[in-house]
Amino acid sequence: MDIRTIEWKNGSIKLIDQTKLPEKLEYIYIKDLKSLLHAIKALKVRGAPALGAAAALGVCLGIKLSKAKSFPQFNKEMDKIISYIASSRPTARNLFWGLERIRTAAIKNKSEPVSSIKKILFKEANNIIEEDRVSCRKIGFYGAKLINKFDTILTICNAGILATVDYGTALGVVYRAQEQGKNIKVFACETRPLLQGARLTAWELNKKGIDVTLNCDNMAAALMAQGKIDKVIAGADRIAANGDTANKIGTYSLAVLAHFHKIPFYIAAPESTFDFSIKSGKDIPIEQRSHLEVTRLFSKNLIAPKNVKVFNPAFDVTPHKLITAIITDRGIIKAPFLKNIAKILAK
Numbered sequence: 001m002d003i004r005t006i007e008w009k010n011g012s013i014k015l016i017d018q019t020k021l022p023e024k025l026e027y028i029y030i031k032d033l034k035s036l037l038h039a040i041k042a043l044k045v046r047g048a049p050a051l052g053a054a055a056a057l058g059v060c061l062g063i064k065l066s067k068a069k070s071f072p073q074f075n076k077e078m079d080k081i082i083s084y085i086a087s088s089r090p091t092a093r094n095l096f097w098g099l100e101r102i103r104t105a106a107i108k109n110k111s112e113p114v115s116s117i118k119k120i121l122f123k124e125a126n127n128i129i130e131e132d133r134v135s136c137r138k139i140g141f142y143g144a145k146l147i148n149k150f151d152t153i154l155t156i157c158n159a160g161i162l163a164t165v166d167y168g169t170a171l172g173v174v175y176r177a178q179e180q181g182k183n184i185k186v187f188a189c190e191t192r193p194l195l196q197g198a199r200l201t202a203w204e205l206n207k208k209g210i211d212v213t214l215n216c217d218n219m220a221a222a223l224m225a226q227g228k229i230d231k232v233i234a235g236a237d238r239i240a241a242n243g244d245t246a247n248k249i250g251t252y253s254l255a256v257l258a259h260f261h262k263i264p265f266y267i268a269a270p271e272s273t274f275d276f277s278i279k280s281g282k283d284i285p286i287e288q289r290s291h292l293e294v295t296r297l298f299s300k301n302l303i304a305p306k307n308v309k310v311f312n313p314a315f316d317v318t319p320h321k322l323i324t325a326i327i328t329d330r331g332i333i334k335a336p337f338l339k340n341i342a343k344i345l346a347k
C-alpha cells in the first residue's frame with residue numbers, strides 16, 4: 001500500500017482527511033489558509049511531521065497571490081501568514097520548525113525578486129516533504145536494529161504513514177522490521193478521546209499486512225502483566241533538550257507501566273521534533289482541547305452528563321528517566337540524554 005498523507009497538487013494542498021478514516025479514504029484539496037487552519041484544528045491532518053509539511057505548504061499557499069513588489073512588503077505579509085498558521089496547534093515542534101524553515105529561506109534570498117522568492121519557498125516546502133520521507137526511513141533503519149524476530153510491540157496514537165508524509169516514525173520501525181522478515185506483532189492502544197490508535201493505526205497496519213490487535217488504553221497494564229509485550233514504541237510531538245518528550249495523552253502512563261514491568265520504552269522521532277530552546281518537559285506547551293471530545297464519542301454520541309467538568313489535554317510529557325532510548329534519523333540516543341542529544345544531533 002503506497003499512500004501519501006500530504007502533497008502539493010494543482011495549486012492546492014492535497015490531504016487525506018483523517019477524520020473520515022477508517023470508513024473511507026478521502027482526499028481533500030486545501031485552497032486557502034482558513035481551510036488549512038480548520039483542517040489542522042479538526043485533525044484532518046495531524047501528527048507532528050505531517051503538520052510540519054502542512055505548515056510549510058500553507059505559507060506557500062498564503063503567499064501565492066501576494067502582489068508585494070518589495071521584500072519588506074512581502075516579508076510583512078509572510079509574517080502574518082506564519083503567525084496565523086502558528087496559532088493552529090501549540091505542541092508539535094515540527095509545525096513551528098516547518099514555518100521557520102520557510103522564513104529562513106525567504107530571508108536568505110531577500111535580494112531576489114518576489115516572484116523568484118515565491119518559487120524558492122515552494123521548493124523549500126517540497127524539500128521538507130522529501131526530507132521527511134528519507135528521515136522516516138532512517139528512523140526505521142536504526143529502530144529495526146532494536147527489534148527481534150517475533151517481537152510484540154505496543155504503540156499509542158498514530159505515528160505512522162498518516163502522521164508523516166508516507167512512512168511513519170514509530171510505525172516506520174515496525175515497517176522496516178517487517179521488511180526484514182522479522183514477523184512482528186503490534187498491539188495498538190485505541191487512544192481516547194479521539195481514537196487515533198483505533199481509527200488510524202489499526203487501519204494502516206491492517207493495510208500493510210501487519211498483525212495488529214486493538215486494545216483499549218486501560219488494557220495496557222494487563223497486557224504487560226501477562227508478558228504479551230516485548231517493547232513499547234511511541235512517536236513524539238516535542239522533545240526538550242534533556243530528552244523529556246511530549247506525545248499523545250496516555251504515552252506517559254505507558255512509560256510508567258513499561259518501567260514497572262521492565263519492558264523497553266522507546267520514542268521514535270526525527271531531528272525536527274527536538275526543541276533545544278526548551279530545557280525540560282515542564283516548559284513544553286500542552287494543547288487543551290474541547291470538552292466535547294470527552295463527553296461525546298468522537299464528538300457525536302453523548303456519553304457523559306453534558307455539563308460535567310472535563311480534563312482534556314491532548315498530550316502528556318514522559319520524563320527522560322522513563323525512556324530507554326530515542327530512535328532518531330541520526331541514530332539511537334541513550335542516556336545521559338542531555339549530553340547525547342546535543343552530541344548526536346550537533347554532528
Ligand code: MRU
Nearest residue numbers: 046047048157159163235236248
Ligand atoms: O493530536 P495528534 O493526533 O496530532 O497527536 C499525534 C501524536 O501524538 C503522535 O504520536 C505524534 O505526533 C508523533 S507522529 C509521528
